[in-house]
Amino acid sequence: MFNNTDKHYNQFSAVLKNKFGVKVYKITLDAGFSCPNRDGTVSNGGCIFCDDGGSFSKAHSNLLSVDEQVKIGAKTLSERFGAEKFMSYFQAFSNTYKPVNELEKIYNSALNHPDVVGISIGTRPDCIDDDKIKLISSFKDDYYTWLEYGLQSVHDKTLKKINRGHDFECFLKAYEKTKEAGINVCVHVIFGLWENHDEIMQTAQTLAKLGVDGVKIHMLCALENTKLAEMYSAGEIDFMSEDEYVQTVCDFLEYLPPDTTIHRLAGNGHRKILIAPRWIGKKFEVLNKIDNEFIKRNSYQGIKFVYKDT
Template identity: 80%
Template sequence: MFNGTDKRYNQYSAYLKNKFGVKVYKITLDAGFSCPNRDGTISTGGCIFCDEGGSFSQAHSNLLSIEEQIEEGVKTLSARFKAQKFMSYFQAYSNTYKPVKELEKIYNASLCRDDIVGLSIGTRPDCIDDEKLDLIAGYKDDYYTWIEYGLQSIHDKTLRKINRGHDFDCFLKAYEKTKERGINVCVHVIFGLWESHDEIMQTAQKLAQLGVDGVKIHMLCALENTKLADMYSRGEIDFMSEDEYIQTVCDFLEYLPKTTTIHRLAGNGLKKNLIAPCWLGAKMDCLNKIDRELMKRNSFQGIKFL
C-alpha cells in the first residue's frame, strides 16, 4: 500500500529506496558531542532513560575520525545489506551542541564520498538557533537533509517527569523555524511514559496537524546505568506489555497522515544493555506483530487522519 511494498505504513527505508532508486542506509556517527541536559548547563542528570551512549544510540565510535566512521559504515552496510547509497546520521547526544563553525567542519567531513546522498542530524529543540539552522539549510540543495528532534511527548507534565529540560512550546518554536527553511523534520516520541492512551493519541493528532515529515517511535525501556534502571530496580515503575505497545503503535499510525515517513517502530540494537522490558529485545518479532495487527484491523496509516 505504500512505496510499492505490502506495508500498511510509510516505512522510511522503502520510501528512500523509491526516492533514490536503490537501497539507502544511514551511517550512524559519533562526533563526540555532549548534551546540555547532561553536562550541567540545563541539568546534570539528563533524561531519565539516557545512558552513557546518548540514549538509544548505536554510534559509539568517537575514537575514529568522522571520515573513518563513514568508511567503516560504507564497508559494513554494503557487505551486509548491499547498500549502494548512504546518509550521514549524527545520532549520539545533541548534534548541534557546538559553535556553528565547528558544526560546519563536522558535517562537511561526513559528506566525503559521492555515494553519500543525505544528512540527518539528531538534536534537542533547545539546542538550535537561526545561525545553526541557516548552516543546515545550506546543505539541502545537494543533500537530502533532515533534523531529528527528540520530543517524546507533547505533554509538559510528562516532559518534566522524564527530566527532559524543555517544554512543548520550545519544540514548537524550533519546529517552525526549521520548516521555514525547508528542512525535513523527524520527531522522536516514546510510548510508555505513564500517559493514558488518550494522551498518547493527542501527541499523534498534534504531530499529524503539524504535518511532520517523519516520526520515530520508541518504547520506553530501562538500559543499564540509567536513572530509569534504578527506578525499576526499586520497583517504582512498570513497562507496557508488548501487546499494549503493538495496539498503541497501530492506533498512533492511524492518526498520522500517509505522507509522514515512519523512521522506526521499535528500538534498534538494544539487546546488549537492555534491562526491561525483555520483549523489546526481539525487534523483528515486534515489527511482524505490528504488520499482522494492521492487517487484522484492515487498517493502515492515515485511516483516521482528517
C-alpha cells in the same frame, strides 16, 4: 499499500528506495558531541532513560574522524549487503551542541563521500539557533536533509517527569524555524511514559496537525546505569506489554497523515544493557505483530487522519 510494499504505513526505508532507486543505508556517526541536559547546562542528570551512549545508541568509536567513520561504514555495508548509497546519521547525544563553525566542518566531513546522498542530524529543540539552521539548510539542495528532534511527548507534565529540560513550546519554536528553512523534520516520541492512551493519542493528533515530515517511535526501556533503572527496581514504573505497544503503535499511526514517513517503530539494539522490558529486544517479532495487527483491523496509517477542520 505504501510505496509498492505490503506495509500498512509509510516506511522511511521504502521512501528512500523510491527516491534513490536503491536501498539507502544509514551510517551512524559519533562526532564526540555531548548534551546540555547531561553536562549540567540545562538540568542535572539528563533524561531519566538516557544511558552513557546518549539517547538509545552507541555509535561508532569517536576515536576515529568522521571522514574515517563514513569511509569504514560505507565499505563495511557495501561488502556485507552490496550497499551503494548512504545517509550520514548523527544519532548519539545532541548533534548540534557545538559552535556553528565546528559544526560546519563536522557535517562537511560526513558528506565528503561520493555515495552519501543524505544527512540526518539528531538533536534537542533547545540546541538549535538561526545560524545552525542556516548551515543545515545549505545542504538541502544537494543532499536529502533531515533534522531529528527528540520530543517524546507533547505533554509538559511528562517532559518534566522524565527530566527532559525543555517544554513543548520550546519544541514548537524550533520546529517552526526548521520548517521555514525547508528542512525535513523527524520527531521522536516514546510510549510508556506514565501516560494514558488518550494522552498518547493527543501526541499523535498534535504531530498530525503540525504536519511533521517524519516520526520515530520508541518504547520506554530501562537500560543499565540509568535513573529509570533505579525507578524500575524501586517499583515506580510498569512497562507496556508487547501487545499493548503493538496496539498503541497502530492506533497512533492511524491518526498520522499518510505521507508522514515512519522512521522507526521498534528495536534499539541494546540487548546487552537492557533490563526491561525484555520483549523489545525482538525487533522483527514486534514489527511482524504490527503488520499483522493492521491486517486484522483492515486498517492503515492515516485512516483516522482528518485533512481539514470543518
